[in-house]
Amino acid sequence: MARRSSERDLNGRRQGFSANHAFSHMVTCECCGEHFRRLHWNNRGKKTIVWRCKTRLEDKTRCMARTVSEATLQEAFVEAINEMLGNSDEYLKKLESNLKTAIHLANPQSAEALAERMRQLQQELIDRTESGTNYDDLAEEILRLRELQEQTVMDDAAKAVHRERIQELLHFINSQPRTITEFDEALVKKLLESVKVCDLFLEFRFKSGVTISIEK
Numbered sequence: 001m002a003r004r005s006s007e008r009d010l011n012g013r014r015q016g017f018s019a020n021h022a023f024s025h026m027v028t029c030e031c032c033g034e035h036f037r038r039l040h041w042n043n044r045g046k047k048t049i050v051w052r053c054k055t056r057l058e059d060k061t062r063c064m065a066r067t068v069s070e071a072t073l074q075e076a077f078v079e080a081i082n083e084m085l086g087n088s089d090e091y092l093k094k095l096e097s098n099l100k101t102a103i104h105l106a107n108p109q110s111a112e113a114l115a116e117r118m119r120q121l122q123q124e125l126i127d128r129t130e131s132g133t134n135y136d137d138l139a140e141e142i143l144r145l146r147e148l149q150e151q152t153v154m155d156d157a158a159k160a161v162h163r164e165r166i167q168e169l170l171h172f173i174n175s176q177p178r179t180i181t182e183f184d185e186a187l188v189k190k191l192l193e194s195v196k197v198c199d200l201f202l203e204f205r206f207k208s209g210v211t212i213s214i215e216k
């Protein structure tokens with residue numbers, strides 16, 4: 001892969017795949033679900049950068065997805081951001097309600113309660129071991145709670161990330177002018193989760209959970 005991306009054409013220019021790009025691993029195919037790959041095209045001296053479905057690259061008969069130029073992808077991204085900024089009241093409302101739900105779900109009390117029950121069970125386990133009483137039922141509950149505990153801890157972390165992303169987008173919307181005019185790679189990295197290439201439109205899914213479709 002490293003060698004491939006540094007291969008040069010007859011004019012000494014780099015060609016082939018390039019991996020380190022804002023949209024890398026984000027563009028997916030509506031038809032087959034595969035990722036799109038970024039390619040340098042040189043068509044009779046006219047150089048363009050395009051994105052094509054990996055399945056289609058490997059076998060044209062297995063996927064009919066269209067090719068999208070990077071310029072189109074960038075334009076559509078700017079439009080999606082502007083759509084969000086232009087309707088920021090509506091999106092802000094949606095985001096704020098997402099945020100409330102996320103906060104409600106990340107209930108720290110449930111983790112606390114679980115930990116407390118776990119302490120009780122472990123004490124009881126020690127007592128029963130000392131008195132030689134059967135403790136199979138206890139061991140079972142402890143195992144079940146431990147699984148639940150791991151789940152809860154993981155969910156809380158995931159929810160914290162989710163909250164952070166929503167807050168980031170809220171902050172972005174509040175700090176921006178009503179529209180942006182230039183494509184900004186940093187915004188992709190910060191806000192975008194994925195792009196789905198569909199026949200008639202591009203679907204931008206933002207990290208905050210907002211989805212915006214742009215006809216392109």
Ligand SMILES: [Zn+2]
Nearest residue numbers: 029032053063
């Ligand atoms: Zn495909």
